[in-house]
């Protein structure tokens with residue numbers, strides 16, 4: 001079994017992948033913490049032959065985790081942001097400072113779709129762009145839904161947006177605090193994504209397919225007007241591309257990858273942008 005670990009600022013996600021069949025056998029998530037108990041927080045390591053890790057948590061958490069894993073598993077791969085990988089050129093002035101989850105998302109998106117807009121709706125919402133030739137442009141970082149809500153300190157932190165609620169309902173003015181906050185932060189997130197996407201496609205003269213991941217991807221997806229695909233395993237896809245271990249991975253296959261969404265034409269994107277400027 002291969003253990004893939006995606007340590008975010010809020011949640012640490014894991015999945016177990018069968019190295020022979022490429023099937024995902026199990027998955028889970030726990031709050032990001034300093035110490036791990038194999039068999040409780042993460043799977044029992046007896047069945048694990050290799051580990052691949054993406055971590056944006058504090059360096060101490062990563063060190064602790066890698067130390068623990070290396071005592072039990074020989075093959076431990078830790079992803080880092082680099083200046084170039086798999087045909088993608090990192091757009092950061094200091095490439096190693098780009099969050100590795102963003103880098104892996106960009107690599108997975110490029111491997112799947114070529115040029116792309118990779119959006120990760122987690123603790124932060126990150127919006128990264130890769131051009132068809134592989135140049136990563138850099139991106140945008142916005143506080144995530146939960147962070148926005150907590151920063152308001154209005155006592156609404158425990159009332160999440162109902163993922164089943166209609167996108168239209170979230171556009172209505174709230175008539176109680178929890179709705180005003182939920183509708184407000186939802187609009188802040190989706191309008192930022194819609195606008196940033198259009199601006200960058202306009203600047204670069206290319207309509208890019210959009211891919212969405214992260215804990216809030218499903219709810220955010222309802223308000224994103226641009227054609228897009230939700231890809232819960234996008235960061236894992238980057239780990240597979242970066243450290244291919246199975247036959248399928250060496251052939252470029254990423255488990256759970258969606259169909260590439262067909263972007264609307266650049267003319268339409270530009271018309272939408274021009275229209276929104278008039279309002």
Ligand SMILES: Nc1ncnc2c1ncn2[C@@H]1O[C@H](COP(=O)(O)OP(=O)(O)O)[C@@H](O)[C@H]1O
Nearest residue numbers: 008009010011121122123124145146214215216
């Ligand atoms: N069951 C859940 N538990 C915690 N957070 C959730 C849950 N469902 C959705 N979320 C949202 O997902 C975010 C965490 O998503 P994730 O992509 O794992 O973030 P990160 O990678 O930053 O840890 C939270 O900030 C919250 O807004």
Ligand SMILES: CC(C)(COP(=O)(O)O)[C@@H](O)C(=O)NCCC(=O)O
Nearest residue numbers: 008009056097098099101122123124
């Ligand atoms: C922007 C992030 C906090 C997003 O992390 P997440 O919300 O997935 O936990 C993370 O990618 C990070 O710490 N990046 C380093 C700064 C940068 O990318 O510029």
Ligand SMILES: [K+]
Nearest residue numbers: 120122124126
């Ligand atoms: K994120």
